[in-house]
Amino acid sequence: MSADVVTLEGVRKAYRLADQAFWALKGVSFSVRRGEMLALMGPSGSGKTTLMNILGLLDSPTEGRYLLAGEDVSGLSEFDRAVVRNETIGFVFQAFHLLPRLTSLENVETPLTYGGYGRRARRARALEMLERVGLADKADSVPATLSGGQRQRVAVARALATNPALLLADEPTGNLDTRTGNEILALFHELNAEGATIVVVTHEAEIAAQTSRTIRVRDGLLEADERHAPAAGARPPDRVGEVRKHEPRA
Numbered sequence: 009m010s011a012d013v014v015t016l017e018g019v020r021k022a023y024r025l026a027d028q029a030f031w032a033l034k035g036v037s038f039s040v041r042r043g044e045m046l047a048l049m050g051p052s053g054s055g056k057t058t059l060m061n062i063l064g065l066l067d068s069p070t071e072g073r074y075l076l077a078g079e080d081v082s083g084l085s086e087f088d089r090a091v092v093r094n095e096t097i098g099f100v101f102q103a104f105h106l107l108p109r110l111t112s113l114e115n116v117e118t119p120l121t122y123g124g125y126g127r128r129a130r131r132a133r134a135l136e137m138l139e140r141v142g143l144a145d146k147a148d149s150v151p152a153t154l155s156g157g158q159r160q161r162v163a164v165a166r167a168l169a170t171n172p173a174l175l176l177a178d179e180p181t182g183n184l185d186t187r188t189g190n191e192i193l194a195l196f197h198e199l200n201a202e203g204a205t206i207v208v209v210t211h212e213a214e215i216a217a218q219t220s221r222t223i224r225v226r227d228g229l230l231e232a233d234e235r236h237a238p239a240a241g242a243r244p245p246d247r248v249g250e251v252r253k254h255e256p257r258a
């Protein structure tokens with residue numbers, strides 16, 4: 009299997025506005041290796057979400073190639089994209105996007121509904137993931153009764169339920185206060201240490217500094233792709249400990 013989870017080659021994306029094409033991505037190429045955690049930065053309107061939608065198979069490139077785990081997925085039909093997406097990608101969004109009428113457990117179960125899991129296996133896996141993010145005690149709670157940080161942890165558990173090759177997070181701490189945001193980041197670092205490949209969109213230089221690579225987008229082009237040592241002390245030790253405390257015996 010390819011060591012690269014993602015390879016983009018000359019990816020361009022046009023949005024049609026009336027009879028005009030607007031090029032939101034103008035030729036983007038980079039690879040993401042298995043086990044990497046990188047930050048995607050850039051000004052508003054630079055194309056970050058467009059790029060994430062392509063990486064996450066929510067949209068396809070107008071031109072160029074996308075290899076996901078070694079397979080060319082550039083030209084897949086919408087249906088095939090959805091199948092591959094469900095098997096391969098986990099999403100975490102700024103606004104959580106939990107289903108409001110479902111409990112935490114049911115929310116985490118949703119991606120497993122299509123994966124050929126039986127009902128009991130689904131429950132067991134969802135509970136395991138809630139334990140992983142420290143929320144087993146909130147399995148029966150609906151989102152409205154959870155804090156922002158708890159909602160985002162449910163969303164992370166849901167994103168990871170299918171054991172995806174790639175975790176995509178678009179401003180995952182954007183709706184959280186600093187302390188809660190740091191907890192989510194600490195969780196990402198732990199998941200990354202366990203082997204998860206993570207791309208996180210952020211406006212915060214502090215968050216980017218905690219990763220080992222930062223890709224900057226501007227006007228639909230890659231402006232920079234820098235590898236760097238993760239900032240020392242960027243993860244408050246007490247915060248990490250707090251999240252660890254909830255961890256099931258690994």
Ligand SMILES: Nc1ncnc2c1ncn2[C@@H]1O[C@H](COP(=O)(O)OP(=O)(O)OP(=O)(O)O)[C@@H](O)[C@H]1O
Pocket residue numbers: 023024025030032050051052053054055056057058059
């Ligand atoms: N569905 C669409 N139709 C037309 N234009 C679009 C569409 N979605 C995005 N765009 C345009 O493409 C460009 C890139 O948008 P995108 O949402 O990727 O930016 P972004 O970097 O995620 O910005 P932000 O930081 O504000 O979230 C913008 O100029 C935007 O107006």
Ligand SMILES: [Mg+2]
Pocket residue numbers: 056057058
């Ligand atoms: Mg965006």
